[in-house]
Amino acid sequence: MIYDYLVVRFGEITLKGKNKKQFVVKLENDVRDKLRKFASLEIKRHFDDLEIKLNHETADDVLAVLKKVFGIQNIWPAIKVGTDIEAIREGVLRIANQEKSAETFKIAARRKDKRYPIHGSELNQDLGGTVLKHCDWLHVDVHDPDLRIRVDVGYHETHIYGKEVQGAGGLPVGASGKVMLLLSGGIDSPVAAYLVAKRGAIVEAVHFQSPPYTSDRAKQKVIDLAKKLREYGGKFVLHLVPFTEAQVAIRDAVPEDYRITIMRRLMFRIAEKQAAQRGALALATGESLGQVASQTLESMNTINAVTNLPILRPLITMDKIDIAKIAKEIDTYEISIRPYEDCCTIFLPKAPRTRPDRNHAARFEQKLDVDALVREAVDGIETIVIDEDAQEDVLSQLL
Amino acid sequence: MIYLDNSATTKPYAEVLDTYRTVSEQFFANPSSLHSLGGKSEQLLTRSREQAAALLGVEPGEIVFTSGGTEGNNLAIKGAAFAYRKRGKHLITTAIEHASAGGAFTQLESLGFDVTYLPVDRDGRVSFEQFKQAYRDDTILVSLMHVNNEVGTVQPVKEIAAFLSDKPKTVFHVDHVQGFSKVPLQLAESGIDLCTISGHKFHGPKGTGLLYVRQGTVLSPLFAGGGQEQQRRSGTENLPGICGMVKALRITREHQNEGICHLQKLQNQLFEGLRNIDGAVIHTPVEHSAPSIVNVALRGVKSEVLVHALEKDEIYVSTKSACSSKENKASAVLTAMGISDEEAEQTIRISLAYETTEQDIAVFLKKLAERVGQLKIVMR
Numbered sequence: 001m002i003y004d005y006l007v008v009r010f011g012e013i014t015l016k017g018k019n020k021k022q023f024v025v026k027l028e029n030d031v032r033d034k035l036r037k038f039a040s041l042e043i044k045r046h047f048d049d050l051e052i053k054l055n056h057e058t059a060d061d062v063l064a065v066l067k068k069v070f071g072i073q074n075i076w077p078a079i080k081v082g083t084d085i086e087a088i089r090e091g092v093l094r095i096a097n098q099e100k101s102a103e104t105f106k107i108a109a110r111r112k113d114k115r116y117p118i119h120g121s122e123l124n125q126d127l128g129g130t131v132l133k134h135c136d137w138l139h140v141d142v143h144d145p146d147l148r149i150r151v152d153v154g155y156h157e158t159h160i161y162g163k164e165v166q167g168a169g170g171l172p173v174g175a176s177g178k179v180m181l182l183l184s185g186g187i188d189s190p191v192a193a194y195l196v197a198k199r200g201a202i203v204e205a206v207h208f209q210s211p212p213y214t215s216d217r218a219k220q221k222v223i224d225l226a227k228k229l230r231e232y233g234g235k236f237v238l239h240l241v242p243f244t245e246a247q248v249a250i251r252d253a254v255p256e257d258y259r260i261t262i263m264r265r266l267m268f269r270i271a272e273k274q275a276a277q278r279g280a281l282a283l284a285t286g287e288s289l290g291q292v293a294s295q296t297l298e299s300m301n302t303i304n305a306v307t308n309l310p311i312l313r314p315l316i317t318m319d320k321i322d323i324a325k326i327a328k329e330i331d332t333y334e335i336s337i338r339p340y341e342d343c344c345t346i347f348l349p350k351a352p353r354t355r356p357d358r359n360h361a362a363r364f365e366q367k368l369d370v371d372a373l374v375r376e377a378v379d380g381i382e383t384i385v386i387d388e389d390a391q392e393d394v395l396s397q398l399l
Numbered sequence: 400m401i402y403l404d405n406s407a408t409t410k411p412y413a414e415v416l417d418t419y420r421t422v423s424e425q426f427f428a429n430p431s432s433l434h435s436l437g438g439k440s441e442q443l444l445t446r447s448r449e450q451a452a453a454l455l456g457v458e459p460g461e462i463v464f465t466s467g468g469t470e471g472n473n474l475a476i477k478g479a480a481f482a483y484r485k486r487g488k489h490l491i492t493t494a495i496e497h498a499s500a501g502g503a504f505t506q507l508e509s510l511g512f513d514v515t516y517l518p519v520d521r522d523g524r525v526s527f528e529q530f531k532q533a534y535r536d537d538t539i540l541v542s543l544m545h546v547n548n549e550v551g552t553v554q555p556v557k558e559i560a561a562f563l564s565d566k567p568k569t570v571f572h573v574d575h576v577q578g579f580s581k582v583p584l585q586l587a588e589s590g591i592d593l594c595t596i597s598g599h600k601f602h603g604p605k606g607t608g609l610l611y612v613r614q615g616t617v618l619s620p621l622f623a624g625g626g627q628e629q630q631r632r633s634g635t636e637n638l639p640g641i642c643g644m645v646k647a648l649r650i651t652r653e654h655q656n657e658g659i660c661h662l663q664k665l666q667n668q669l670f671e672g673l674r675n676i677d678g679a680v681i682h683t684p685v686e687h688s689a690p691s692i693v694n695v696a697l698r699g700v701k702s703e704v705l706v707h708a709l710e711k712d713e714i715y716v717s718t719k720s721a722c723s724s725k726e727n728k729a730s731a732v733l734t735a736m737g738i739s740d741e742e743a744e745q746t747i748r749i750s751l752a753y754e755t756t757e758q759d760i761a762v763f764l765k766k767l768a769e770r771v772g773q774l775k776i777v778m779r
Contacts, residue, residue: 334460395446398418398422
């Protein structure tokens with residue numbers, strides 16, 4: 001590998017005022033934490049960036065991890081050489097030779113040391129000429145190059161930066177507090193979890209299961225999703241809620257077309273209780289306006305009535321196709337399309353009410369012992385913490 | 400015992416056998432069964448696939464577990480030829496393929512496909528130039544082995560892959576059975592669409608293997624049935640075998656870097672030692688060869704006799720590929736290299752594993768010199 005070190009640039013947090021330091025330290029800790037397995041890395045924090053000396057680690061491996069850390073805007077792989085023009089030329093060529101897929105390039109050279117004998121524009125010409133001479137697949141394009149090689153000539157050393165790598169953006173996880181998400185196992189809710197985490201929230205999830213109507217495979221599916229989401233957050237806390245009793249009670253007491261509405265109202269009450277216990281200040285869902293019967297405005301209005309907590313709905317205005325695109329990017333899509341029944345697909349009415357009404361819903365609930373159902377569900381919660389160590393289980397020992 | 404027939408098969412790692420037994424006992428349920436016991440098996444299968452994919456640098460959906468090299472080659476070659484037969488009828492392979500690939504091409508010829516068999520040079524190597532000349536607009540499949548199983552020659556797979564990478568109408572299959580863990584080969588984004596690997600060649604259980612199928616490559620399945628392995632290979636999954644193989648894959652990968660260096664050293668030791676034996680003619684080229692195989696003729700000594708003589712010293716080598724060594728014919732590979740039948744009949748193959756030691760090779764060379772000396776007198 002040709003690169004010596006990586007420069008990690010922060011995103012939005014550099015716009016923060018007095019709190020900036022706090023965010024930067026948080027991000028630095030996240031980066032250190034995620035890169036722990038690379039023993040020989042040296043990480044140094046500067047005012048506006050982190051410098052990661054690679055020593056013998058492979059830049060691509062480290063980059064793959066960094067790309068999943070929220071709060072990082074972009075990452076520049078770089079090399080350090082002396083100020084001698086020959087050394088700089090050689091360094092620029094090292095980078096150009098690495099980028100076989102680029103067709104066009106541009107050199108952006110500047111000298112910090114104004115006494116340096118070669119001016120910026122002369123440097124550009126000199127280094128550009130060197131690249132043209134040695135790399136016949138590259139042409140100059142100063143407006144929109146595939147590869148922009150930045151050269152900073154300092155007093156004692158020169159930094160040469162290769163192709164910029166996009167970071168995940170967002171804010172460092174935990175910078176925004178905790179959120180309790182309703183995770184179903186479908187395509188949408190994991191994407192919602194990702195987007196909420198991206199804005200700096202620690203995401204915990206409640207998942208409702210109704211054995212024997214739902215199987216262990218459905219549970220495993222949610223655990224596998226949580227494992228994917230863990231790659232962004234560091235660890236993922238998953239609360240498995242026993243929901244059979246509540247669903248059976250609803251089936252027996254509530255008119256068919258209102259079952260989904262009432263079921264959702266119960267889920268929100270349970271999630272709210274669990275949020276309070278875990279110190280989460282908001283709920284989050286993967287709802288998208290109008291996607292299904294429970295996601296019309298009337299439905300949301302009726303369902304929201306049971307809680308005062310803010311409800312984050314990051315997907316509310318997104319089309320299904322765009323949600324699926326993100327799911328594929330974060331690698332949850334293939335898991336989400338596994339075909340097992342979840343609690344939302346059992347006892348499904350043929351024609352659910354698309355425009356339910358708060359008063360009707362409240363009246364139907366009078367036939368249920370809502371408080372008891374919620375209490376029993378919350379009491380029966382099984383909490384699983386998914387972190388890196390948890391992967392060292394029976395299965396991996398076999399393999 | 401000095402076992403130098405590792406290209407025929409290897410001894411399974413003890414850890415692999417542990418896994419095989421545990422999985423057979425505790426995960427015996429069918430992964431397709433709905434109940435939770437089946438769910439556990441399915442989970443283990445999924446994990447095995449993920450681990451295999453991660454170790455090979457590809458996606459889990461691109462791994463099809465098979466019963467070994469023969470099935471992998473057949474599925475790749477016939478599966479691709481059948482799936483793309485409407486695009487064209489021309490196929491390219493080489494004159495020195497393993498019987499499982501060569502036989503598949505013979506079958507396809509009898510079904511009306513037009514097959515070009517590329518010749519090899521004295522070193523057993525295909526020429527990239529000749530390949531380019533053979534390539535046509537209606538070529539739907541190119542298939543060749545990465546490392547030849549008898550001589551160890553490395554074929555220009557990388558050049559051909561690069562050439563084919565912008566020709567989406569041609570499927571490229573590589574038989575990597577002998578190359579895996581000996582000569583590294585990148586799969587993802589390499590231009591390779593299909594790649595066969597066999598478990599028992601790297602200390603996995605017999606009857607295991609995998610076929611890499613690049614996403615977007617269509618195969619017509621050989622087995623009709625329950626649609627396992629993403630509809631590509633029906634039949635209840637051999638879970639103990641799969642787990643054992645994936646474990647062997649991991650252990651092998653962990654030792655690969657130093658393993659290859661070690662093999663290189665042993666091969667040099669063999670080259671040196673053999674040069675000092677009178678009448679030894681080394682067929683394995685010094686350049687473009689895998690470090691795990693040395694093919695050598697010992698003039699004046701029939702190889703079959705030599706194999707039996709060495710087994711008295713508990714040293715095991717082979718005459719040619721185990722899959723064709725029972726046929727009473729000169730090796731097709733050596734014939735294709737322009738080696739006379741007489742010399743071919745005096746040829747043995749020495750094949751190494753990471754666990755072969757320098758001491759093993761030293762003892763082997765000493766015994767070989769002795770045995771060759773004795774046999775020459777007897778046979779004269």
